[in-house]
Amino acid sequence: MENNQPLLQVRDLRRPMLGPxxxxxxxxxxxxxxxxxxxxxxxxxxxIADLDPHEGEVWLEGEPARSIKPHRxxxxxxxxxxxxxxxxxxxxxxxxxxxxxxxxxxxxxxDIMDTPVERLSSGEKQRxxxxxxxxxxxxxxxxxxxxxxxxxxxxxxxxxxxxxxRESTGAAVIWISHDPDQVxxxxxxxxxxxxxxxxxxxxxAA
Amino acid sequence: xxxxxxxxxxxxxxxxxxxxLLSLRLQAGISGQxxxxxxxxxxxxxxxxxxxxxxxxxxxxxxxxLLALLMLLIAGRExxxxxxRRFAGLxxxxxxxVSMFLSSFTVTVFxxxxxxxxxPWYAPQYAIPLLGMLLGNTMSGIAIALDRLTQSxxxxxxxxEARLILGEQASDAxxxxxxxxxRSGLIPIINAMAAAGIVSLPGMMTGQILAGAPPVEAVKYxxxxxxxxxxxxxxxxxxxxxxGSRRLFDDRQRLCLDRxxxxx
Numbered sequence: 414m415e416n417n418q419p420l421l422q423v424r425d426l427r428r429p430m431l432g433p434x435x436x437x438x439x440x441x442x443x444x445x446x447x448x449x450x451x452x453x454x455x456x457x458x459x460x461i462a463d464l465d466p467h468e469g470e471v472w473l474e475g476e477p478a479r480s481i482k483p484h485r486x487x488x489x490x491x492x493x494x495x496x497x498x499x500x501x502x503x504x505x506x507x508x509x510x511x512x513x514x515x516x517x518x519x520x521x522x523x524d525i526m527d528t529p530v531e532r533l534s535s536g537e538k539q540r541x542x543x544x545x546x547x548x549x550x551x552x553x554x555x556x557x558x559x560x561x562x563x564x565x566x567x568x569x570x571x572x573x574x575x576x577x578x579r580e581s582t583g584a585a586v587i588w589i590s591h592d593p594d595q596v597x598x599x600x601x602x603x604x605x606x607x608x609x610x611x612x613x614x615x616x617x618a619a
Numbered sequence: 620x621x622x623x624x625x626x627x628x629x630x631x632x633x634x635x636x637x638x639x640l641l642s643l644r645l646q647a648g649i650s651g652q653x654x655x656x657x658x659x660x661x662x663x664x665x666x667x668x669x670x671x672x673x674x675x676x677x678x679x680x681x682x683x684x685l686l687a688l689l690m691l692l693i694a695g696r697e698x699x700x701x702x703x704r705r706f707a708g709l710x711x712x713x714x715x716x717v718s719m720f721l722s723s724f725t726v727t728v729f730x731x732x733x734x735x736x737x738x739p740w741y742a743p744q745y746a747i748p749l750l751g752m753l754l755g756n757t758m759s760g761i762a763i764a765l766d767r768l769t770q771s772x773x774x775x776x777x778x779x780e781a782r783l784i785l786g787e788q789a790s791d792a793x794x795x796x797x798x799x800x801x802r803s804g805l806i807p808i809i810n811a812m813a814a815a816g817i818v819s820l821p822g823m824m825t826g827q828i829l830a831g832a833p834p835v836e837a838v839k840y841x842x843x844x845x846x847x848x849x850x851x852x853x854x855x856x857x858x859x860x861x862x863g864s865r866r867l868f869d870d871r872q873r874l875c876l877d878r879x880x881x882x883x
Contacts, residue, residue, distance in 0.1 A: 463871055464780060483872040488786030498781035500795065549786060 420585040426469035438585040445600035458555040462492040491551030497542035499530040701762040704879040722855030723753040760852035764804030789872040804856035
């Protein structure tokens with residue numbers, strides 16, 4: 414990137430019991446957020462994706478969210494919720510282009526796109542949801558425990574795909590994870606959310 | 620036309636009491652409701668009979684409008700009461716009422732002025748029964764459609780939000796639910812039209828025939844009414860579903876299920 418402007422800026426973001434939170438994520442940077450459950454990590458991501466009403470402002474590449482149409486905002490600031498939802502009979506229908514998808518890189522079977530959704534395991538659905546999100550080529554990835562239902566081999570595949578996407582497109586990543594090892598593997602910067610406040614983890618290495 | 624005496628009605632009423640006793644013996648637990656509903660029918664219809672009698676004797680646009688307004692407001696309350704999850708606040712009442720006003724009133728006035736062309740156009744003998752039939756059917760259509768819309772939005776919020784997350788506009792994310800809601804509101808009248816004359820003899824036509832009207836004339840009226848009901852229900856359902864599905868989202872196209880209240 415030629416300038417030093419952060420890709421994503423969060424300023425005084427507030428939800429009930431959360432914030433005010435201010436932080437920045439630069440292009441190609443990955444921020445991991447950990448913290449006890451129920452502290453509002455998912456709420457934070459939902460607010461950044463503008464799915465829930467909130468106070469404060471979020472800026473993308475120097476533009477405030479309110480000046481960008483909501484569907485364009487969500488297209489560029491892509492959220493991966495903990496649970497995936499499917500509204501068509503097969504996964505393939507949810508993709509604009511099912512041909513050039515790197516499903517194999519995530520350990521998914523070749524015919525997965527034509528398998529009825531109700532026959533998919535939660536791990537398969539989670540990986541397909543990741544593929545579906547990346548197909549939009551968002552500028553920011555908001556990942557809410559993206560590997561929670563995956564075994565170690567598939568966790569490694571998903572981590573590798575996210576990292577590759579981040580490095581090749583310069584996307585910013587905010588990654589919620591409970592696993593310190595995972596944070597160490599993929600995280601450039603570790604933050605902790607507790608009591609509605611974000612703190613840096615770097616100073617207090619275990 | 621054979622005029623009914625009070626004794627005739629008492630005989631019919633005793634049949635209802637007999638049914639109530641029978642279901643009491645079978646412990647169906649519905650006898651009380653049945654008797655109360657039967658009593659309500661008798662009282663409400665007697666009252667409206669007296670109102671119509673007075674109205675026919677004093678034909679005035681003001682009185683006709685007042686009765687029409689009253690019917691609309693009561694129908695609006697009924698639509699609201701039939702929702703498992705209705706919109707909070709004034710919206711819960713006004714979505715149904717405004718939609719019924721837009722459809723039933725427009726269609727009734729159109730039929731009175733353009734098709735029937737009586738003088739004056741608001742002659743209560745035509746205006747009130749016509750509006751009553753339209754409101755009754757539109758009310759059901761709107762109630763079913765709105766109920767379907769809000770219930771399925773509640774149940775499928777994950778899907779709606781998943782579609783929003785992937786960059787769909789709110790109107791696209793809710794398009795499937797909107798379509799289903801409109802369908803469910805219109806299916807009763809479509810079925811009624813499809814079965815008319817074969818499976819069922821519609822009440823209005825039967826009434827006219829009982830009153831001595833030539834069957835073919837009664838049939839023409841029934842066809843007119845069916846068409847008007849279809850248009851009224853269709854427009855009302857469309858209006859209610861369009862307003863309702865917009866109300867489910869805020870200005871940033873967020874799904875706002877906190878705008879719904881569960882029936883207590």
